[in-house]
Amino acid sequence: DRAPAKPARKTPMASDEITITHPGRVVFPNDGITKQDVADYYKAVMPWFLPPVADRPMPMLRCPGGIGEHCFFQKHTMAGLHHVGTAKLKEETGAQAVYLYPKDEAGLLELVQFGAIEFHPWGSHVKTPDKADRVIFDLDPGDNVAWKRVIAAARMVRGFLKQLGLESFVRTTGGKGLHVVVPLAPAAKWETVRTFARGFAEAMAEAHPLEFVATASKKVRGGKIYLDYLRNGRGATAVASYSLRARAGAPVAVPVRWDDLGKLKSGADFTIHTVPKRLARQKKDPWEGIDAVKQGLDEVMEQLGL
Ligand code: ATP
Ligand code: MN
Ligand code: MN
DSSP, X not given: XXXXXXXXXXXOOXXXXXXXXSTTOEEETTTTEEHHHHHHHHHHHHHHHHHHHTTSOOOEEEOTTOTTSOOEEEOBOOTTOOSSEEEEEEOTTSOEEEEEEOOSHHHHHHHXXXXXXXXXXXXXXXXXXXXXXXXXXXXXEOTTOOHHHHHHHHHHHHHHHHHTTOOOEEEEOSSSSEEEEEEEEEEEEHHHHHHHHHHHHHHHHHHOTTTEEOSOOGGGOXXXXXXXXXTOSTTOBOOOTXXXXXXXXXXXXXXEOGGGGGGOSSTTOOBTTXXXXXXXXXXXXXXXXXXXXXXXXXXXXXXXXX
16 A cells, blocks of 8 residues: 655755754854854845855855854865865966855855855856956945945945946945945956956046045055955955855845945944845845846946056
């Protein structure tokens, strides 16, 4: 006799294959947020978090003992991972190394199981590591820069980009500043992207010397915003949209509409507690249309004399 058919099971999420060990371990000590809370957060944001980072080399910040203990940036794959992709890529030194990249939600949850808190993708995909599909301007306010000035600065960056015919998008970092992101389609060579980013930042600093600096030297930053263009190179990273940050309060990097930027009180407005609810009631992606933007740098390079 055959056993009666089992009741149909709900289709399991791919991430259900991943067992989170030590689910009750406190990862954010000041906030009582556990490893399970972190896994639940990433599951909740997965439909928004995963697509833009899938198939990109993605270093991560791991804090296996929680953010109060030793955290470290890890670019390369390691034993024990079964759900993430691996790609042999050339390092800046010329040597080859095996990078990890997420393909699906199980892979991302597996990295969370290994203590990942923050995710930092490249600006290119594993199949085309030498071509960038975005430029990132990382606005880093120095001491004594009021938040309103950071917002104004991001709008100035957007304005100048617009003058050059380039559309841009903005996100909080979960930290002190903002990222302005310029999508490129078709993707461009890193060499071009790096030259453009530097030339653009230097032009901004020259045009608005009281607001921006384009040199990394800490000495000249006081009271100004460092327009960090160094996120734009092969192997350079920027925090992923919807990544948690390993900082008190568990803030999140979040894309926002330009029109909503003025509502923010800081770069760390959004947290593990507020983002899933925000996404659940969000009708439109704040970066709606970004994948349809077709723009490149060739004419812009000429306009800037680069
Ligand atoms: P904030 O708004 O507080 O500046 P942020 O994420 O922009 O937050 P930055 O220090 O400006 O922080 O760094 C920008 C990006 O550069 C990071 O998101 C990260 O991807 C990358 N980065 C910074 N420091 C390192 C590092 N030590 N190793 C590798 N990548 C780094
Ligand atoms: Mn920054
Ligand atoms: Mn920076």
